[in-house]
Amino acid sequence: MAPQLDGYFKQVDLMADSFINRLRSAVAIPSVSAVPDLRPKVVAMADFLEKELKALGASVEKRLPGKQPGHPSLDLPPIILGRYGSDAKKRTILVYGHYDVQPALKEDGWATDPFDLTVDEQGRMYGRGSTDDKGPVLGWINAIEAHQKAGVDFPVNLLMCFEGMEEYGSEGLDDVIKAEASKFFKDAEAVCISDNYWLGTEKPCLTYGLRGCSYYSLTVSGPGQDLHSGVFGGTVTEPMTDLVRLLATLVDSKGKIQIPGLNELVAPLTDEEKELYKDISFEMSDLYQSLGSETSIHSNKEDTLMARWRFPTLSIHGIEGAYSAPGAKTVIPAKVIGKFSIRTVPNMEPDKVDELVFKSVDAEWKKLGSNNTMKCELQHSGNWWVASPKHWNFSAASKAVEKVFGVKPDFTREGGSIPVTLTFEQATGKNVLLLPMGSSTDAAHSINEKLDKRNYIEGIKLLGAYLHYAAEEAQV
Amino acid sequence: MAPQLDGYFKQVDLMADSFINRLRSAVAIPSVSAVPDLRPKVVAMADFLEKELKALGASVEKRLPGKQPGHPSLDLPPIILGRYGSDAKKRTILVYGHYDVQPALKEDGWATDPFDLTVDEQGRMYGRGSTDDKGPVLGWINAIEAHQKAGVDFPVNLLMCFEGMEEYGSEGLDDVIKAEASKFFKDAEAVCISDNYWLGTEKPCLTYGLRGCSYYSLTVSGPGQDLHSGVFGGTVTEPMTDLVRLLATLVDSKGKIQIPGLNELVAPLTDEEKELYKDISFEMSDLYQSLGSETSIHSNKEDTLMARWRFPTLSIHGIEGAYSAPGAKTVIPAKVIGKFSIRTVPNMEPDKVDELVFKSVDAEWKKLGSNNTMKCELQHSGNWWVASPKHWNFSAASKAVEKVFGVKPDFTREGGSIPVTLTFEQATGKNVLLLPMGSSTDAAHSINEKLDKRNYIEGIKLLGAYLHYAAEEAQV
Incomplete structure (x- = not known):
């Protein structure tokens, strides 16, 4: 039976302003992990998440990875481990995100105060961490709240792992993941990470490979x-x-x-693989816009995407x-x-x-x-990472995209690395899905980072819908 | 008639401690031209020189080159123009030096306070500017004083040009030299610059070329x-x-x-020129010591010196x-x-x-x-610069070296540039001689800069003797 999502979706729309305010509160905490003086703010951001989760009835444990290497008097911020639901009849999904952000100063060239979420007329929500990665992290919390308010049963047991050092090499994380694989994470049947971006601005994607x-x-x-x-x-x-x-x-x-x-x-490139690149929604003009020039090596989409992925x-x-x-x-x-x-x-x-x-x-x-x-x-x-996009974890996400956005997602790889992906795969032995919320124009790590209101609100629907489909997908 | 120098030399020896104290007073003024906050100290050093020169009866004029480019509120320090003697029957020699120094901080690794001249048991006088270029500048002043005290007639009219921005690109100097070529410097018959170093530690040299x-x-x-x-x-x-x-x-x-x-x-290299390199006092071990390694391109002296010069x-x-x-x-x-x-x-x-x-x-x-x-x-x-070492200016200096040190000097070139050399040659049209006082181990621009007492005291004799021989050398 296909999941009944209308009540949930309607509730998300009703709560849009409240969710944006939640993001505004999170962005206002300058949880910059690279700046030792701001470490108390990183810890404050962890406390914020703990409070929000507990208010929704989730249980929260903190793991303290110890001192920061090279900074003998500086504590690494806690890794937040959350659990929402313990129903043995439900699937258990582990999600990851990070609550620290890149440095940002108004004088770097920001048009607005980087720690004051500012929404313009086109619904672009500017603020440090809006898209990387506070929006997606709050997405999971918002999904829980919308289910409660809508009176819709939460479809899975949700395990959460939110770290505070991602922008500074994820110090301390690997050891915690390895140690918890057989403990806090032991029920996890699949992993979902929302910390990358659509290939463009219009069409969602699911990411199954990294260099x-x-x-x-x-x-x-x-x-x-x-x-x-x-x-x-x-x-x-x-x-x-x-x-x-x-x-x-x-x-x-x-x-x-x-x-x-x-x-x-x-x-070697197979004909079958080569075919995949033809349908992906990407134009050379997207690349030129990102580069700020037309000095590309290749002149067509297929060669460009293959060279990147x-x-x-x-x-x-x-x-x-x-x-x-x-x-x-x-x-x-x-x-x-x-x-x-x-x-x-x-x-x-x-x-x-x-x-x-x-x-x-x-x-x-x-x-x-x-x-x-x-x-x-x-x-x-x-190491590089490639997952099977035929796994139920991906097909669940694909159906969720089609339900929320009305299009089949592009199945993409990325040129960069997200080391935690491989760590989760190796530690849990489970399929890992990268399910991005933001778009290619979000300027993560740059000045004027933003998350579009559409990506945030529809993204909350997407995360929730994904969990519903994941609960029902047949094991492949 | 060969100059009678014994009385002068004896007087220099008698006044050695006094001359070292004068150098100590000069080193104590941190006239660092690269540091805007220390500009008043650079000016104080100019005042020190003016006072010393006037006390000996020299006339002094100052040229103010205006504001420092890029620092609209920062005055360039004065260029000191001095004249000692106006006897139409005497030759007139123009000498150049600089009274500013490189930056120096104890914490850079100095063994002693860089602005407190410290003499060790081997007579090494450590201090910023000791060899570059306060020792040589004071050398001229000491030579005047020793002549007065010894009752020896000063052999030439001495024109002096002492600048305070040499370590920061000699800003403002060229214009003053060009403007004064037909005015303050118009009587100059030859130019002598003491702002470079011996090739080694034992044998003086006269330098006639720069790259x-x-x-x-x-x-x-x-x-x-x-x-x-x-x-x-x-x-x-x-x-x-x-x-x-x-x-x-x-x-x-x-x-x-x-x-x-x-x-x-x-x-092209002529056989005659090639011969010159054979007798120059230089060992590959000197190079290896300077490099701190044996990673030289050439393995013999001649090829090495030619490659450098x-x-x-x-x-x-x-x-x-x-x-x-x-x-x-x-x-x-x-x-x-x-x-x-x-x-x-x-x-x-x-x-x-x-x-x-x-x-x-x-x-x-x-x-x-x-x-x-x-x-x-x-x-x-x-541009590169090559002077004629057969000019009377060089033969006078050569005889002075032989008189003071008992050896014929090496005639050398240098691999680096001293742009003011060419400026003086072009502005005055006169022969320019580079007559170094310090040795190759003085560590100008580095930590623990020093001037050996021998180089300073015998150097004062050398400068005075050079003027005597210059007064008598036949025009070539």
Whole structure:
């Protein structure tokens, strides 16, 4: 029997102003995890969530992951573990979100006070954290409240995991997830994360894949200290010369990785997979708008989306130790560290990627014949993730999208990483679904972050509807 | 008739403690030109010099070059113009020095208070400005005083030009030199600058050549703003990839410039010139000590000195706009600016150098086939300088070195630039001599700057002796 959602949907519409006010209260708490002085505000945001959840009858436990690495006197904020419902006859769904936000200062260029949710005539709700990730986190709470007010039985047992350090590397989270997999999370039958974005602005999507990231540093050193280029230029082998020549061997201007063997690790593109890209709602003009330019590598949608989602890429991020300020300085830097990373995709094993990178860099280094010292190291790596979009978790979400928005969602992957996705999958062994609420224009991490009122209110309907369909979907 | 210098020399020895105290008083004034808050101290140092000079009967005029560019409320410190003697029968020598110093803080790693001259058991006098350039500036004043006390007639009319912005680009100086060339400086028959260093620690040198410097920026831009490498990697042509590939075409790891036609501009090495390098007092171990490593391009003295003095070199200094901090950031920088400079030598005309650089960069850019935007620009350039070491100005200094130190000086060039040298030569049309007082180990611009007592006291003798010989040398 298809879920009866009209009462719930109507209640959400009735409560729209109240839900926006809840978001306004949350945005007003500057829970910036990167700024130690604002840590009390991060904790205040946790308290806010705890109070809201308890008022709705959810049970809440807090996990304190201890001190922040490198800050021996700074406590990490609590990880909120919530449970709403304990009916053994219902499915149990685990949802994740984060209640901390990126830094924001009015003087960075915000048109409005970043911590005062400001709604314009077109329904754009501006404020730090509106879309990333306070809107989605409150979405689950709003869904519970609307069910209560509408007198609609909540369809599942809901487990919640809300962290407060996501914008600063999710410090402390992995250990908690691993420890709770067989405890607080043990009933979870599927996982849903709402912390990414639609591909565009009109059509919802369900995300089933993420690229991994292997981040390297390439250090070249020689002299004992920085030298004056007038006095020593011509007499010393310059580390910077070696470094730029090495970096130039990694990738070409068309984005083709030049490391021998690396592209051969990539899973071949099948005709079936290729077909999938044709129907996805995306225009090159969307890309150009995001880039702020038309300097794309590819000129058509399919190649662009595949290059973003299912092929690896190598980016050179910068150089540490060289002169980086405006103006002119006649320095020969003594030790320079190039930073580059590779976005990895199936079936690139991180260890194999490292091996090929080191081998290629070593070979190119030998060609230089330099008497400097070179060292290439992995700084960090995270694996790619691909889930089965045929799992009931995805089909439930797909039906919910169709019910709320009247369209079938695009099934998408993303070029970036959301490490917690893989952590949840590995710790719980369950299917993980990424179910975004916001749109591509929300400017998470930038100035003037916003969440459209439509995305918020229809998003609350979507989260609730997803839980109803999840309760009924046959196990696949 | 050879100058009679014994009385003068004896007097300098007698007054050694007094001269060290004068240096201590000067070092105690933190005349740091780069720090606007310390500008009153720079002015106080000018007042100190004015008072000392007037006490010895010199006349002093000050030139005020106006406001500091970019600091509309900050006055540039005065340029001190001094004259000692107006005897039409004597030669007139113009000397230059600077009374400002580099920044220095104890916490930078100084073993002693940088503004409290501290003399150790080996006679090393530590203090900011001791060698650069307060010691040499006071050297001229001490020479005047010792002549007076010894009752020895001062051999020349001495014109002095002491500036207070040398460590911050000599702002305002060029205009004053050009304006005064036909006025205050009009009688000058030769110029002497004591603001560089011996090649080593034992043997004095006279410096007759400097390399020029043409400094370039190479800008590659594409996207409208920095992008996330996960989200956009693979879809956008990355400016950083283009830039490192361009920078890699400029010079090889052996320091050989790869810009077509550039090396052909260099004056050929003659056998006669090659011979000069053999006798110069310099060991590779001196270089290794300065570098703090043995990562030299050449393994012998002659090639090393020629590479430093008479061949061009190209250094890549760094990249503006890319990620330069420690750690890892997954950014695709939108606009990156590579900085590089070429040290130029005879007969490289700066305009021709620019032309070849732009032509080469353009050609390499076209090879990349990038849809980004590239711009290569000259940031600043200064020409090389070579004087005739056969001029009487140099032979006078050479005889003075031999008299004071008992050895013939090395005739050296330098790899760096001292732009005021060329300015004086061009404005006055007279021979310019660089007559260093300090040694190669003085650590000018670094922590623990020092001037050896021997270099200071014998240096005062040297400056005085030079003036005596200059008074008598036949015009060549």
